[in-house]
Amino acid sequence: MTAETDVIIIGAGSSGLSAAKELTRLGHTITVIEGSHRIGGRAYSEEISPGVWFDLGCSYLHQGEINPFVPIADELGVVLGKDQADLFEIDKITLRRNGYPLNSEEIARHNRYKAGCNATIMAAAERGEDVAIANLVDLESEFAIPYTGGMASLNAQDIDQISTIDFASSGNGSNIPVLNGYGNLIAAWGADVPVSLNTRVERIDWSGSGVIVETPNGTIKGSTVLSTVSNGVLASGDILFSPTLPDWKTQTINNLPTGTMNKICVHFDADVFGEDGRGFCNTWNDDGNAAGIEASVMGLNTAVVFIGGRHAIWLEKQGQQAGHGFAVDRIADVFGSDIRKHVTRSIVTAWTSEPWTRGSYSSAQPGHGHQRVELARPIDERLFFAGEATIVGHQATCHGAYLSGIRAAQEIATTLA
Numbered sequence: 001m002t003a004e005t006d007v008i009i010i011g012a013g014s015s016g017l018s019a020a021k022e023l024t025r026l027g028h029t030i031t032v033i034e035g036s037h038r039i040g041g042r043a044y045s046e047e048i049s050p051g052v053w054f055d056l057g058c059s060y061l062h063q064g065e066i067n068p069f070v071p072i073a074d075e076l077g078v079v080l081g082k083d084q085a086d087l088f089e090i091d092k093i094t095l096r097r098n099g100y101p102l103n104s105e106e107i108a109r110h111n112r113y114k115a116g117c118n119a120t121i122m123a124a125a126e127r128g129e130d131v132a133i134a135n136l137v138d139l140e141s142e143f144a145i146p147y148t149g150g151m152a153s154l155n156a157q158d159i160d161q162i163s164t165i166d167f168a169s170s171g172n173g174s175n176i177p178v179l180n181g182y183g184n185l186i187a188a189w190g191a192d193v194p195v196s197l198n199t200r201v202e203r204i205d206w207s208g209s210g211v212i213v214e215t216p217n218g219t220i221k222g223s224t225v226l227s228t229v230s231n232g233v234l235a236s237g238d239i240l241f242s243p244t245l246p247d248w249k250t251q252t253i254n255n256l257p258t259g260t261m262n263k264i265c266v267h268f269d270a271d272v273f274g275e276d277g278r279g280f281c282n283t284w285n286d287d288g289n290a291a292g293i294e295a296s297v298m299g300l301n302t303a304v305v306f307i308g309g310r311h312a313i314w315l316e317k318q319g320q321q322a323g324h325g326f327a328v329d330r331i332a333d334v335f336g337s338d339i340r341k342h343v344t345r346s347i348v349t350a351w352t353s354e355p356w357t358r359g360s361y362s363s364a365q366p367g368h369g370h371q372r373v374e375l376a377r378p379i380d381e382r383l384f385f386a387g388e389a390t391i392v393g394h395q396a397t398c399h400g401a402y403l404s405g406i407r408a409a410q411e412i413a414t415t416l417a
């Protein structure tokens with residue numbers, strides 16, 4: 001493979017695909033290189049049972065009111081669960097401790113604690129106090145276990161590793177599920193972008209004028225390069241830069257690690273939830289086991305169990321069977337042991353050991369809440385950066401990745417002009 005092009009785009013996830021479309025629209029030549037065998041990156045759906053899809057990565061269209069994939073889905077005829085978009089609202093989430101539902105007084109205490117934690121974090125961020133969330137909240141509370149578990153799933157890091165400023169800068173809004181998979185939606189939307197699959201970038205040479213990108217399949221020359229790979233991949237050194245990246249960029253990459261959030265989807269041969277069981281549940285036991293469960297929100301015979309942070313890394317290391325067992329136990333905590341008779345199979349994600357991402361999504365370290373802007377900053381008008389870690393207000397999301405690709409494409413077009 002030898003090519004000359006305006007922009008070499010590395011990665012065909014949401015950000016690489018949106019950048020490719022935007023640069024093409026602006027009249028530039030592009031070459032999109034993807035290391036894996038498919039497009040979509042962290043947007044990826046698998047069929048757990050005929051016609052029943054599970055998203056191993058993104059599954060909700062967050063910030064549904066402004067999410068660009070909502071109109072795209074509508075145009076493609078993709079079925080969205082717009083009537084379920086409030087599933088994470090505090091009074092919609094059910095709560096179970098040691099297998100029992102909380103009574104109304106306990107629910108009120110729990111919700112006050114959670115709202116109090118949030119208000120404390122927001123106030124600290126407003127004062128410019130960039131510290132670990134763990135330093136601010138009451139960890140002696142009777143509700144600390146579900147709170148820390150929930151935060152680890154949301155942020156892919158434990159609360160001693162999350163910056164108040166970064167956390168406070170994430171956007172709000174509705175969360176729309178997709179019946180047949182967010183990953184399938186991205187694959188359909190990105191299908192018209194020409195991509196060289198199975199082409200792993202090994203080295204980016206920016207020592208001369210322009211850039212030279214080396215892959216096992218050949219070398220590509222371009223005026224500029226746009227990296228959309230995760231910070232986990234950048235930090236691992238899988239891609240060599242010559243000369244090496246400046247220190248400020250390397251520090252930024254390290255200050256925004258790609259944390260771990262894993263999901264386990266369990267499929268059943270019958271509706272074990274019933275109409276009342278559908279929705280999102282936070283369940284925990286006093287032994288410390290906490291998890292979020294999304295049960296059949298779109299009416300399917302599946303439940304998805306969410307865990308994040310160190311617990312998720314530990315469970316991932318135990319292997320698929322341990323992940324399956326953990327998920328079935330948590331679902332049984334909520335819906336009773338009889339569900340075990342109806343389990344058909346599960347899919348257990350392992351994002352930490354996934355070589356193309358080396359983690360789930362980014363979260364800034366305490367003291368480094370403003371690093372996303374630095375991460376997005378180009379180097380020498382030749383090396384550009386996009387992806388979920390490079391955007392503020394929509395970080396760690398699929399539509400945030402999309403928006404970052406558009407932003408980078410426009411910066412590149414201005415530079416090339």
Ligand SMILES: Cc1cc2nc3c(=O)[nH]c(=O)nc-3n(C[C@H](O)[C@H](O)[C@H](O)COP(=O)(O)OP(=O)(O)OC[C@H]3O[C@@H](n4cnc5c(N)ncnc54)[C@H](O)[C@@H]3O)c2cc1C
Pocket residue numbers: 010011012013014015016033034035036039040041042043056057058059060061062199200201202228229230233238239261262263349351356357359360361386387388389396397398399400401
């Ligand atoms: C478990 C989980 C749940 C999530 N839930 C949600 C959700 O509900 N809603 C939401 O909006 N977001 C969610 N996200 C986040 C969302 O999926 C990501 O933010 C988004 O998909 C990232 O897109 P990207 O383009 O930045 O990166 P990626 O999708 O990672 O794309 C980068 C691409 O680069 C490729 N690549 C890597 N190394 C190389 C190399 N050396 N050479 C060539 N190519 C390479 C990769 O294969 C990949 O395809 C979730 C993520 C995970 C993991």
